[in-house]
Amino acid sequence: xxxxxxxxxxxxxxxxxxxxxxxxxxxxxxxxxxxxxxxxxxxxxxxxxxxxxxxxxxxxxxxxxxxxxxxxxxxxxxxxxxxxxxxxxxxxxxxxxxxxxxxxxxxxxxxxxxxxxxxxxxxxxxxxxxxxxxxxxxxxxxxxxxxxxxxxxxxxxxxxxxxxxxxxxxxxxxxxxxxxxxxxxxxxxxxxxxxxxxxxxxxxxxxxxxxxxxxxxxxxxxxxxxxxxxxxxxxxxxxxxxxxxxxxxxxxxxxxxxxxxxx
Amino acid sequence: xxxxxxxxxxxxxxxxxxxxxxxxxxxxxxxxxxxxxxxxxxxxxxxxxxxxxxxxxxxxxxxxxxxxxxxxxxxxxxxxxxxxxxxxxxxxxxxxxxxxxxxxxxxxxxxxxxxxxxxxxxxxxxxxxxxxxxxxxxxxxxxxxxxxxxxxxxxxxxxxxxxxxxxxxxxxxxxxxxxxxxxxxxxxxxxxxxxxxxxxxxxxxxxxxxxxxxxxxxxxxxxxxxxxxxxxxxxxxxxxxxxxxxxxxxxxxxxxxxxxxxxxxxxxxxxxxxxxxxxxxxxxxxxxxxxxxxxxxxxxxxxxxxxxxxxxxxxxxxxxxxxxxxxxxxxxxxxxxxxxxxxxxxxxxxxx
Numbered sequence: 282x283x284x285x286x287x288x289x290x291x292x293x294x295x296x297x298x299x300x301x302x303x304x305x306x307x308x309x310x311x312x313x314x315x316x317x318x319x320x321x322x323x324x325x326x327x328x329x330x331x332x333x334x335x336x337x338x339x340x341x342x343x344x345x346x347x348x349x350x351x352x353x354x355x356x357x358x359x360x361x362x363x364x365x366x367x368x369x370x371x372x373x374x375x376x377x378x379x380x381x382x383x384x385x386x387x388x389x390x391x392x393x394x395x396x397x398x399x400x401x402x403x404x405x406x407x408x409x410x411x412x413x414x415x416x417x418x419x420x421x422x423x424x425x426x427x428x429x430x431x432x433x434x435x436x437x438x439x440x441x442x443x444x445x446x447x448x449x450x451x452x453x454x455x456x457x458x459x460x461x462x463x464x465x466x467x468x469x470x471x472x473x474x475x476x477x478x479x480x481x482x483x484x485x486x487x488x489x490x491x492x493x494x495x496x497x498x499x500x501x502x503x504x505x506x507x508x509x510x511x512x513x514x515x516x517x518x519x520x521x522x523x524x525x526x527x528x529x530x531x532x533x534x535x536x537x538x539x540x541x542x543x544x
Numbered sequence: 545x546x547x548x549x550x551x552x553x554x555x556x557x558x559x560x561x562x563x564x565x566x567x568x569x570x571x572x573x574x575x576x577x578x579x580x581x582x583x584x585x586x587x588x589x590x591x592x593x594x595x596x597x598x599x600x601x602x603x604x605x606x607x608x609x610x611x612x613x614x615x616x617x618x619x620x621x622x623x624x625x626x627x628x629x630x631x632x633x634x635x636x637x638x639x640x641x642x643x644x645x646x647x648x649x650x651x652x653x654x655x656x657x658x659x660x661x662x663x664x665x666x667x668x669x670x671x672x673x674x675x676x677x678x679x680x681x682x683x684x685x686x687x688x689x690x691x692x693x694x695x696x697x698x699x700x701x702x703x704x705x706x707x708x709x710x711x712x713x714x715x716x717x718x719x720x721x722x723x724x725x726x727x728x729x730x731x732x733x734x735x736x737x738x739x740x741x742x743x744x745x746x747x748x749x750x751x752x753x754x755x756x757x758x759x760x761x762x763x764x765x766x767x768x769x770x771x772x773x774x775x776x777x778x779x780x781x782x783x784x785x786x787x788x789x790x791x792x793x794x795x796x797x798x799x800x801x802x803x804x805x806x807x808x809x810x811x812x813x814x815x816x817x818x819x820x821x822x823x824x825x826x827x828x829x830x831x832x833x834x835x836x837x838x839x840x841x842x843x844x845x846x847x848x849x850x851x852x853x854x855x856x857x858x859x860x861x862x863x864x865x866x867x868x869x870x871x872x873x874x875x876x877x878x879x880x881x882x883x884x885x886x887x888x889x890x891x892x893x894x895x896x
Contacts, residue, residue: 447629449617450594451643451694461642465633 308524315517332518339515345503346519349483352414352499356421356482361475363422364429369463371430372437373445383434386427397424398488405492416492417499421482428481429474436470472534480527546607546697546730547572548593553602555588562588563599564754570698570747572607575724576732577741579778580751586734587702589751593732594700595619606697622691622729626703628683630675636662636686637671643694661689664723681712688720692727699724701733705740717744738778742766750774767821770807772894775819782825782864783894785817793818793893797860801837802888809893819892822854822867827876828885836887839864843880857884 318329336342371383389397401420402412410416440463448458464471486501493499498506500523504516548570555563563585570576578586592599593606595616604612611619630639640661644654662668665685675683684704691699704720705713721744724731735741741748742762749759750773758765758774769775772783784801786793788810793801803809803818810816820837828838841859855866855876864884876882 441627441629443625443627443629444631446596446616447623447625447690448631448642448646450619450621450623451646451690452617452620453642453646454617457646461646462631462633 311517312521312524315514315521317514332514335513336515336518342500342503342507342515342519345498345500348497349500352417352421352489353479353482355418356425357475357479359418360422360425360429360478361471364426364474364478365433365467365471367426368430368433368437368467369459371434372440372442386430389424389427390431394424394485394487398491401488402491412492413494414497417489420488420492421485422478424485424488425478425481428477432474432477433467433470436467440466476530476534483523548698548730548732549603549605549608550589550593551603551605553589553592553604554600555592555597556600561754563592565602566751566754566756567602568749568756568759570730570732572730573728574730575721575744575746576730577745577748578732578734578751579736579738579741579748581736581777583753584751585754586736586751588754590700590702590732590734593698594621594623620694620697622694622696622699624684624687624691624699624701624704626706628675628687628707630683630686630690632675634674635671636667636673636675636678639675639686640690640693643690647694657693658689661693664692664726665689665719680708681716684708684716685719688723692723692729696729699727699729699731701731703734703736705737706735713740720744742778748778750777752777768804768806768892769819770895772817772819772896775892775894780822780865780867782820782822783817784820784891785815788812788814788816793891795860799839801891803891803893804889806893808895817894817896819894820886820890822865824886824890825864825866826868826885827855827866828883836885837891839884841882841884843876843878843882845878846876857882859884 313326315332316326316328316330318327318331371379398420401423405411405416405420410419444462444466445458448462453461484501485499486505489499490502490505493502500519504519507513507516550566550568550570553563553566554561566585566589568589578589580586591597592612593604595611595614599612602612603610606619606621631642634642637658640658641654644657649657658671659668662671665688667682667685667689670678670682675686678686688704701720705716708716717740733745745762747760748762748765750757750765752773757771758769765774766779769778775781776783784793784795786795786801788794789800789812791803791805791809793803793816795801801818808816808818839859841857841864843855844858844863845856847854847856852867852869855868857864857866866884
């Protein structure tokens with residue numbers, strides 16, 4: 282090995298190390314601090330679960346968390362159902378304007394959420410939808426749909442259309458074909474799409490900030506408000522819970538991907 | 545089991561006429577090959593019989609029942625795809641059971657039928673395997689079992705052996721034929737492989753540019769084709785062009801070729817052509833008199849292929865192939881003059 286290669290290898294390792302550190306260190310520190318009795322991040326850590334206890338007593342944070350969870354689950358369910366159906370339609374049929382429709386899926390992902398949120402607020406008030414739970418779910422579903430459709434479309438590209446033809450030639454009706462042949466193949470992307478939808482909704486700040494009614498807000502909005510009023514380590518506690526849950530979900534999905542995939 | 549009747553069938557894709565007024569009958573229990581180059585419409589014809597899409601014009605009847613507006617899933621046909629199209633999320637047993645399941649056949653009856661089909665294709669020990677754990681030939685058998693287990697009225701095969709290597713293809717030809725005989729099902733298969741069509745089928749339909757050019761038993765089409773296209777597409781052919789003169793073909797050098805009677809004969813003065821198969825041409829000895837057609841030529845090349853030798857003879861600037869299972873041919877020398885002899889009854893007039 283030449284000295285240059287060795288040098289490059291060292292630089293490469295250093296780069297990866299720094300990358301991982303910047304990604305995960307803040308999270309690890311937050312997790313540790315959520316168990317630190319000192320509200321001012323004093324070291325050494327004095328282990329305690331006070332912040333978790335206080336969090337349980339903080340009705341506002343707990344309410345906001347449950348509200349966010351409710352919206353995210355509803356969004357995931359609705360966006361996954363509609364999005365998967367849309368993907369199947371785009372896969373199966375040729376119709377006028379199909380290309381345009383597919384192209385229209387991409388801009389919503391690129392448009393800043395601030396702009397989408399403002400536009401939604403103006404539009405929802407204009408047509409009388411207003412704000413509140415229904416408006417939040419509607420808005421989040423609209424944001425999440427493109428992700429679901431794009432993830433499913435990618436998976437459907439690997440699906441052989443003859444499989445549907447074969448199933449139909451064997452006497453299966455449209456529903457049987459979908460349920461027994463097509464959906465099993467795209468199951469991994471349906472799950473991935475649902476996770477995306479859940480994440481888009483659960484993480485959503487801007488659109489939620491605009492569409493939530495003042496009394497009842499989502500967790501990201503509540504955290505933002507809490508930080509402005511003065512940071513309390515309860516936020517660390519709630520964030521740690523969310524991170525642990527979402528990591529567990531991701532690991533579970535990764536396993537599912539492995540077993541759901543075919544070759 | 546049922547016969548299939550196709551009448552005046554047409555189908556276009558945009559401006560491309562994939563099928564143009566095709567009529568053909570498939571008798572009950574027969575084994576039919578649809579043969580043609582790619583783009584000839586053979587696959588379109590098969591897919592229309594299956595019910596993938598509807599014809600622009602014409603009629604299709606299966607077992608006397610008009611089906612051209614019946615959707616695919618209600619036609620009760622068995623279809624084998626070139627890619628086999630086995631369901632990757634199901635094992636061999638479930639793949640074969642699929643058609644019975646969606647029909648609501650009770651589990652126990654379905655299991656019995658599936659086992660019988662597995663036995664028929666000799667795969668009984670593999671029922672729990674997944675498609676990706678099978679070899680090409682095994683997948684082919686599963687696809688076949690899955691298609692016939694539903695007891696379809698017709699079995700449709702789209703280039704079923706196209707994806708197999710040559711040795712396996714020959715085995716599967718024999719196997720497919722055995723299974724078809726055992727089940728006694730009307731079978732239509734699409735192929736571009738003329739040898740496959742000749743060895744397997746009871747009847748062959750040859751298509752070109754969306755039209756049925758010729759149809760008949762393999763031996764008839766091979767020995768006495770009616771059209772130049774069929775003559776050259778199916779097997780090796782020597783074609784002579786000339787002017788018809790009282791049922792004989794006058795070549796450019798004035799030689800008159802005796803020909804067999806047939807619709808391909810034109811009226812005196814009309815241009816036309818005729819066929820003589822390489823294996824029907826003899827190299828005549830020096831004192832070999834005899835009747836029939838005789839042409840003088842010069843050997844240009846000899847091709848030894850084990851059980852077969854082809855000699856290329858130059859006649860008036862045209863290459864004539866002479867094929868024999870005769871190794872004496874090897875003793876002939878390139879450049880030597882020879883007399884070619886072939887009987888008039890094997891010289892077939894062709895429509896161009």
